[in-house]
Amino acid sequence: MSSTYKLNNTDSFGNGDAKSLCPNPVNGFSDSISLSEKAVQELLIQQSPMQATDDHLIEFSEALRTVAKALRGAAEGKALAQAEAAEWKRRYELERSKNVELQHKELSNGVLANESKSPRMEHVVKSPRLHAQENSSNGMERICSHEVLQDGGFNSYNNKLKRKASFKLSWGCKGMANDQHKKEIVSFERGNISTAERSSKQISLTWESDPQTVLIITKPNSTSVRVLSVDMVRWLRAQKGLNIYVEPRVKTELLSESSSFNFVQTWEDDKEISLLHTKVDLLITLGGDGTVLWAASMFKGPVPPIVPFSMGSLGFMTPFHSEQYRECLEAILKGPISITLRHRLQCHIIRDKARHEYETEETMLVLNEVTIDRGISSYLTNLECYCDNSFVTCVQGDGLILSTTSGSTAYSLAAGGSMVHPQVPGILFTPICPHSLSFRPLILPEHVTVRVQVPFNSRSSAWVSFDGKDRKQLEAGDALVCSMAPWPVSTACQVESTNDFLRSIHDGLHWNLRKTQSADGPQDT
Ligand SMILES: NC(=O)c1ccc[n+]([C@@H]2O[C@H](COP(=O)([O-])OP(=O)(O)OC[C@H]3O[C@@H](n4cnc5c(N)ncnc54)[C@H](O)[C@@H]3O)[C@@H](O)[C@H]2O)c1
Numbered sequence: 001m002s003s004t005y006k007l008n009n010t011d012s013f014g015n016g017d018a019k020s021l022c023p024n025p026v027n028g029f030s031d032s033i034s035l036s037e038k039a040v041q042e043l044l045i046q047q048s049p050m051q052a053t054d055d056h057l058i059e060f061s062e063a064l065r066t067v068a069k070a071l072r073g074a075a076e077g078k079a080l081a082q083a084e085a086a087e088w089k090r091r092y093e094l095e096r097s098k099n100v101e102l103q104h105k106e107l108s109n110g111v112l113a114n115e116s117k118s119p120r121m122e123h124v125v126k127s128p129r130l131h132a133q134e135n136s137s138n139g140m141e142r143i144c145s146h147e148v149l150q151d152g153g154f155n156s157y158n159n160k161l162k163r164k165a166s167f168k169l170s171w172g173c174k175g176m177a178n179d180q181h182k183k184e185i186v187s188f189e190r191g192n193i194s195t196a197e198r199s200s201k202q203i204s205l206t207w208e209s210d211p212q213t214v215l216i217i218t219k220p221n222s223t224s225v226r227v228l229s230v231d232m233v234r235w236l237r238a239q240k241g242l243n244i245y246v247e248p249r250v251k252t253e254l255l256s257e258s259s260s261f262n263f264v265q266t267w268e269d270d271k272e273i274s275l276l277h278t279k280v281d282l283l284i285t286l287g288g289d290g291t292v293l294w295a296a297s298m299f300k301g302p303v304p305p306i307v308p309f310s311m312g313s314l315g316f317m318t319p320f321h322s323e324q325y326r327e328c329l330e331a332i333l334k335g336p337i338s339i340t341l342r343h344r345l346q347c348h349i350i351r352d353k354a355r356h357e358y359e360t361e362e363t364m365l366v367l368n369e370v371t372i373d374r375g376i377s378s379y380l381t382n383l384e385c386y387c388d389n390s391f392v393t394c395v396q397g398d399g400l401i402l403s404t405t406s407g408s409t410a411y412s413l414a415a416g417g418s419m420v421h422p423q424v425p426g427i428l429f430t431p432i433c434p435h436s437l438s439f440r441p442l443i444l445p446e447h448v449t450v451r452v453q454v455p456f457n458s459r460s461s462a463w464v465s466f467d468g469k470d471r472k473q474l475e476a477g478d479a480l481v482c483s484m485a486p487w488p489v490s491t492a493c494q495v496e497s498t499n500d501f502l503r504s505i506h507d508g509l510h511w512n513l514r515k516t517q518s519a520d521g522p523q524d525t
């Protein structure tokens with residue numbers, strides 16, 4: 001048994017006559033000075049007994065005042081904390097009731113759309129869960145895509161009914177020869193819990209009707225992108241007879257090339273952008289990862305499947321080579337396509353000033369990450385983080401990244417987060433330069449709601465940015481609330497999801513590249 005010992009900070013290390021220092025066992029600093037008895041007697045002789053008593057009373061009353069002040073401070077602190085907690089509870093309830101109301105609205109929209117089957121429905125936004133239809137044949141789970149949608153009549157293009165191409169998504173399971181599909185991952189029988197055999201679930205998209213409309217989003221100020229877009233638009237129209245939407249800037253560029261491009265459609269305002277998802281069957285991006293992020297950010301709800309062509313330097317989300325765009329688009333328009341379903345995060349800011357208001361600021365959707373940092377301030381950011389209202393930690397450092405798994409290879413990776421396969425659902429909680437030796441990044445489950453608050457006593461404000469854009473300031477008391485969005489982004493795969501992911505980390509980052517050790521050396525016997 002190991003011996004135990006106690007250090008008493010009243011023990012003297014000296015011989016009693018001289019002034020001696022008593023080191024504190026915890027911090028090693030001296031915190032009291034004992035005087036020798038002789039010195040004390042001398043002091044007492046110098047003072048009359050009455051004066052000494054008065055002095056003691058003064059000292060005593062001062063000590064009492066200090067204690068009272070400390071107690072008052074503690075009580076005030078406690079009251080403040082209680083008020084803050086009550087305020088957060090109230091906001092949480094407000095938030096929850098708002099979400100419930102939204103869900104009800106969504107649900108009744110979906111039900112109405114199903115009941116009426118009206119082709120005049122302009123904008124049907126359904127929860128993916130409402131679409132889910134299980135189909136056990138071929139061991140596939142399926143989601144049917146669309147309702148019949150009417151062209152919203154924008155751009156005075158035409159007012160005739162136009163149907164969006166419909167498609168099915170199926171989750172393929174490796175090694176399933178028959179129709180038996182194991183629906184439950186976890187089963188519970190006679191007190192025993194067991195899990196079903198894990199199977200690879202590559203998602204496949206099959207067109208049920210031919211795609212008719214494509215939207216092409218391009219990186220600006222790039223000659224090679226401009227040349228390619230001209231060629232692609234021409235080919236898609238002449239060979240495939242497709243309707244084509246481009247950004248207003250690109251339409252101007254095309255028309256300056258030739259007036260024969262006047263069939264190309266575009267939009268004029270945000271309202272028209274918000275209706276794009278009801279018309280577009282396929283979204284093509286020409287650029288790097290930034291262009292995919294840009295394209296996704298245009299869709300605040302459902303996003304059409306994206307075919308990302310690589311015209312940047314890195315390309316984690318852009319597996320297609322522009323040189324073979326015709327073969328590639330031929331195959332994609334025909335289907336079926338392997339896709340990566342990339343989750344997005346929905347974030348909104350709750351302002352302390354507007355805490356009594358029902359409406360919060362516009363919800364932002366991110367494909368990579370939302371970052372809360374110190375911006376131009378040179379002070380440490382101080383961020384209180386809660387997960388489903390449980391306190392997680394207080395981040396003191398340059399900031400915090402809340403990332404999707406798609407974003408795990410971007411800023412989060414640079415800040416020391418793990419790389420995660422994009423189809424793993426989860427939220428990465430990665431600090432930026434934390435001033436602590438023990439802060440490691442976390443990966444939280446998909447269903448949680450994370451709240452990051454700038455404390456009321458923070459020395460400075462914080463700044464939040466969404467996929468590296470749209471910086472907004474968070475003042476003391478403001479909070480950012482973030483959870484998984486119901487509208488993922490599907491990107492077409494070159495091969496399949498895992499193969500594409502591994503290729504991107506090998507090619508893009510030279511992950512774990514090392515010369516192979518030669519065989520001529522010491523060997524295990
Ligand atoms: N220190 C950093 O690594 C750092 C700092 C700021 C922003 N970023 C990233 O830049 C993103 C914005 O991209 P942008 O193109 O608009 O800005 P940008 O032009 O500054 O490019 C940033 C770089 O990040 C790469 N990138 C973007 N998304 C990626 C992903 N999911 N996986 C791997 N690499 C990715 C891009 O290819 C590009 O090379 C932000 O979402 C953030 O993740 C990274």
Ligand SMILES: Nc1ncnc2c1ncn2[C@@H]1O[C@H](COP(=O)(O)OP(=O)(O)OP(=O)(O)O)[C@@H](O)[C@H]1O
Pocket residue numbers: 217218219220247287288289290291292294311312313314315
């Ligand atoms: N359609 C667009 N409209 C406006 N800005 C865009 C558009 N597409 C991309 N951007 C912006 O242009 C910048 C560069 O885009 P992108 O990352 O695609 O190209 P890149 O920098 O050449 O690629 P890489 O980062 O792989 O080298 C990004 O900040 C992105 O937000």
